[in-house]
Amino acid sequence: MSETEINRRVGTGPAAGDGNAGANAIEVRDLHKRFGRQQVLDGVTLDFPAGKITTIVGPSGSGKTVLLKHLNLLMRPDSGTIAIDRIEVTRLGAGGLDAVREKFGMLFQAGALFDSMSIFDNVAFPLVEKTRLSTREIEERVHETLKAVGLEGMEAKFPSQMSGGMQKRAALARALVRRPKILMLDEPTTGLDPSRTGAIHELIRRTQENFHLTAVMVSHDVPAVFQVSDRVAFLHNGRTHLNGTVAEVMAADDDVFKRFLAGKASGEENETALAG
């Protein structure tokens, strides 16, 4: 199967370029990004259906985190477009970008909790800074959100007093407290032991269902992460190599993806990994 055929959608369902814009929370078209001489994103085209969990996987250096940084508007592409909730964002100014950022929450790889604040203050922070809720309303929302992630009673603790798994939960609570439409997660289980990995995956699924979110996740935790994903996008050499439901992608007869799953790197993948 040629790369062109592989880059087409696999199986049924909303896919890149089929014009079914209403079903997609995020649409990425022909994204390019270069750092110096390294072409990190080389024409990524991808859709993220609303109300689904889409996981981006790929070998190290394939451009996963760079793609996620474009989706959460921390980077601008060299060319290509990104539409979030049908708003084209790549040419927006600072004010426009901030308006779009109100729609999503982000869970960073290490949590990115503010060290000098308690868990309560961390989770309350977006409400205090960006809303006009009263103190009581903020307290109620924070308690409710912490309960949803299983951290009830931990309000007074500081991040340094908590385990890695608990910090991730707190960071997830902060990402959810403003009830975003889109949740982005950067390697949510990295650094956690297998038992906590399963708990975090379960929490992500439960949260996505309870809050009716669109979730975009970057993960190295393959194939465990497929159990919590609705769709998978496999990036290779800065392009969308495979894209579809978990079943479709797993059934695809693709050597590159199989080698990735098996943990064996081809010569091309080794170069990519070293370059990345």
Add this chain to the structure above:
Amino acid sequence: MIERLGALVIDGVVRLGAFVIFLLNSAFYVFVPPFKPRLWVRQIRIIGADSLFLIILIGGFTGMVLGLQGYNTLRRFGSDGALGTVVALVLVRELGPVLAALMIAARAGSAMAAELGSMQSTEQIDALTVMAINPVQYLVSPRMLAGVISFPLLTSVFDVVGIYGGYMVGVGLMGAPSGAYFNGIAANMSGHDIMTGLYKALVFGVVVMWVCCYKGYHAERMATGVSRATTEAVVLSSVLILAFDYFLTSILL
């Protein structure tokens, strides 16, 4: 080799531009809503109030040394009555603003660079951006404002404590004429002398906050990134304090 040299020059110019734009942005956002007075107060407490004991200590010892050295030197010329004038003028015009700025840079500036560097390396600054909060406005502008407010105030404290330190040693210990000490200050110190010191303190406040915040904000995301940023912040601040001191003195003298 020429290509490499050219690339170095271009890189240097780009970095200098980013450095200046950072200052302009930081200053700009002081005047742009939303205003967060609690952030300003917090930074004034950290930079100003928490540095007070150190300033009093250093100011006291500086004045005492000036009293000692000043008395020993002036007595050779029979001018020990001018001790108060000499101590006050040297402190107010020069040593007060410079030493106070160096101490605050070492204490508060290094802490600021380390804090911002740590936030950068743990993606906390990115987290602010993603929450639609301008990180420069939230983190840097309050520090700039706090520096502009705190540095002149701390310098004034340094000067007053130093003058009394000089009195304690020069008059109390060495025997310089008591009445001449403060009368000399009143007769020979002008408003221009005081304002010179305060203008310098103001400029040093901007420089220290600018350099320390810039270095911390742009720290590399690796193990040595924060330590390198902190070291460079203090060193560069110190060098710029002395450089600006010369230029300001040449203008204000």
